Amino acid sequence: MKKFMITALALVCSSAAIAATDHAVLNVEGEIQINGKTVIDKDGNWTGKLTSNVINIEEYADAISVTRVVLKKKNDDSNEYHLVYNPSTGVATKEESLINNDVFWSMEWFDRTNVSNKVKTTTKNWNEDTQSHQTCTNTVANTFAATTSYAPVALGSLSARGDVYTSETLSNDCDADTIGTTTQNYLSMAMIVTAQASYTFGQETLEDCIYVSQINSWRDTVQPRVYCKGVGLVAFDDFELKTIIK
Numbered sequence: 001m002k003k004f005m006i007t008a009l010a011l012v013c014s015s016a017a018i019a020a021t022d023h024a025v026l027n028v029e030g031e032i033q034i035n036g037k038t039v040i041d042k043d044g045n046w047t048g049k050l051t052s053n054v055i056n057i058e059e060y061a062d063a064i065s066v067t068r069v070v071l072k073k074k075n076d077d078s079n080e081y082h083l084v085y086n087p088s089t090g091v092a093t094k095e096e097s098l099i100n101n102d103v104f105w106s107m108e109w110f111d112r113t114n115v116s117n118k119v120k121t122t123t124k125n126w127n128e129d130t131q132s133h134q135t136c137t138n139t140v141a142n143t144f145a146a147t148t149s150y151a152p153v154a155l156g157s158l159s160a161r162g163d164v165y166t167s168e169t170l171s172n173d174c175d176a177d178t179i180g181t182t183t184q185n186y187l188s189m190a191m192i193v194t195a196q197a198s199y200t201f202g203q204e205t206l207e208d209c210i211y212v213s214q215i216n217s218w219r220d221t222v223q224p225r226v227y228c229k230g231v232g233l234v235a236f237d238d239f240e241l242k243t244i245i246k
Contacts, residue, residue: 055193057150057159060210062090063232068245074238081239083232087246092232116143118170136174140167142185153193160190188217191225199226199234201241206231 032040041047063069063085073079080101084094096106104124111118120139127134146164153159164186169178195211209228214236216223226235234241 053154054152055155055196055210056152057191057193057210057227060208060227060229061150061232063087063092063230064090065230066232066244066246069232069234070242070245071233071235071239072242074240080242085232090232116141118142134174137171138169138173138175138178139171140169142167150191155193155196158190158192160188162186162188186217190215199228199241201234206234209234 031038031042038047063083064087067085067087069083069085071081071083073081078100080098082094082096082098083092084096085091086093091112092109094106094108096103098104102124103122106122108120108122109117110120118139118141120137122135122137124133124135126132142165144163144165146162148161148163150159150161166182167185168182169180172178191212191214193210193212197209197211199206199209206228209226212225212227214223214225223236225233228234231244
């Protein structure tokens with residue numbers, strides 16, 4: 001046993017014995033180091049590394065190394081889901097669903113600040129009266145009272161995040177009566193990290209990915225998802241990764 005470990009054990013044991021008899025306090029002036037690296041700073045804050053089995057989910061959710069991720073539905077190459085990212089922040093700026101390269105749903109985020117954003121949602125639906133597709137665009141301005149991030153967790157553990165915000169409708173092509181109205185909203189997203197492994201698509205392999213069971217407040221079922229570090233979401237439900245655009 002190393003001298004440091006013997007000394008540390010002796011110190012702990014003797015301090016415990018003293019504390020048990022006369023309630024003495026072990027006081028350390030300054031920081032605590034191990035092998036020359038600070039693990040507790042002078043203010044008592046832990047500065048060492050997290051244990052190796054703790055996963056920082058945000059590192060997998062952000063796409064800091066790509067501009068677009070293209071997913072396709074299994075056994076149906078005509079059905080795709082695209083995620084567009086700002087690589088400087090790793091945050092999604094647009095998501096869209098396509099069939100035969102025709103966008104039938106999209107959501108775009110813009111004018112982002114720390115406490116607000118704007119969201120434009122576009123849907124294309126079949127109109128029975130006109131026997132044609134009708135495109136509706138709705139734009140809202142969101143103001144956040146609170147927003148949180150996923151906390152680092154160990155495998156098998158649950159982590160959650162949420163948003164509390166007010167939405168004001170700025171425009172709506174198909175329902176003008178909603179313009180100017182406001183709603184109070186709360187969204188929550190939780191996930192259990194069930195595995196950490198590689199993910200293969202085509203002839204390529206992404207080495208560092210997490211497999212999760214995700215629970216979102218806007219749907220009734222648990223959704224299986226795969227996130228890869230630096231790339232973001234690469235699979236969910238029946239959709240799998242088709243290509244990455246850097």
